[in-house]
Amino acid sequence: MIAVECIDVTKSYGDKETSTQALRGISLEAYAGELLMLVGPSGCGKTTLLSIISGIMRQDSGMCYVYGQDLSVLSQTELTAYRGANIGFIFQHFNLIPTLTAIENVSIPLVLSGVEKSVAFEHAEKLLERVGLSSRKHAYPPHMSGGEQQRIAICRGCVHAPRLIVCDEPTSALDHHTGIEVLKLFRDIALSRDSSLIIVTHDARIFDFADRILRLDDGRIVSVKHNHHSPPS
Ligand SMILES: Nc1ncnc2c1ncn2[C@@H]1O[C@H](COP(=O)(O)OP(=O)(O)OP(=O)(O)O)[C@@H](O)[C@H]1O
Ligand SMILES: [Mg+2]
Numbered sequence: 672m673i674a675v676e677c678i679d680v681t682k683s684y685g686d687k688e689t690s691t692q693a694l695r696g697i698s699l700e701a702y703a704g705e706l707l708m709l710v711g712p713s714g715c716g717k718t719t720l721l722s723i724i725s726g727i728m729r730q731d732s733g734m735c736y737v738y739g740q741d742l743s744v745l746s747q748t749e750l751t752a753y754r755g756a757n758i759g760f761i762f763q764h765f766n767l768i769p770t771l772t773a774i775e776n777v778s779i780p781l782v783l784s785g786v787e788k789s790v791a792f793e794h795a796e797k798l799l800e801r802v803g804l805s806s807r808k809h810a811y812p813p814h815m816s817g818g819e820q821q822r823i824a825i826c827r828g829c830v831h832a833p834r835l836i837v838c839d840e841p842t843s844a845l846d847h848h849t850g851i852e853v854l855k856l857f858r859d860i861a862l863s864r865d866s867s868l869i870i871v872t873h874d875a876r877i878f879d880f881a882d883r884i885l886r887l888d889d890g891r892i893v894s895v896k897h898n899h900h901s902p903p904s
């Protein structure tokens with residue numbers, strides 16, 4: 672099943688004089704149950720592409736569908752509801768809320784979609800346990816290490832069982848061992864539900880986990896690599 676379809680997507684920033692063309696015509700498909708990685712040098716457009724795919728930003732031209740839904744035709748309210756039900760986003764800089772505890776941060780997507788707080792906490796607690804952070808559940812993000820914050824952000828992106836999870840540099844703040852462990856867990860959580868997982872990364876140590884790797888350069892896809900072997904377990 673096709674989870675994401677982009678057709679000739681372009682995006683530029685700034686006005687005419689200062690314009691930066693971030694995406695120069697991106698076409699791709701991502702599938703349910705697939706782990707797709709986007710790689711490429713800094714500034715090549717990875718975060719911009721993820722933001723469009725997840726409805727945070729609109730493309731200038733081209734089409735983007737998520738499970739058949741054209742996000743650009745939705746009103747802001749409809750888009751918020753669609754994203755809340757279907758999409759999990761794990762940001763490059765975590766974007767945790769500093770005045771909420773770890774468990775409260777993880778619960779946000781469920782609470783926003785109307786789930787009762789005690790039920791949301793139960794789900795959040797289970798995920799925190801899986802990433803080894805039960806003992807830190809009442810801690811606030813500013814009092815946590817980068818790796819701990821990253822794991823909280825991953826839990827928050829998965830807690831509402833979204834059909835599409837997009838993730839910007841999930842292992843950048845983690846040491847090698849923790850990075851591999853977190854990625855395995857992340858893959859298990861997402862793919863056991865047949866969700867589609869799109870990960871942006873510079874981290875060559877995790878490339879083996881991908882089903883496909885798309886390489887971007889200067890706003891274009893320049894190569895596609897299929898990993899036919901089974902991923903590390
Ligand atoms: N808000 C913005 N305003 C102006 N230009 C921007 C903005 N965000 C990104 N850009 C530019 O668009 C291009 C693509 O940026 P993007 O953040 O998508 O790259 P990236 O591949 O995610 O880079 P990195 O690996 O460093 O995170 C870059 O040239 C960047 O300078
Ligand atoms: Mg980026």
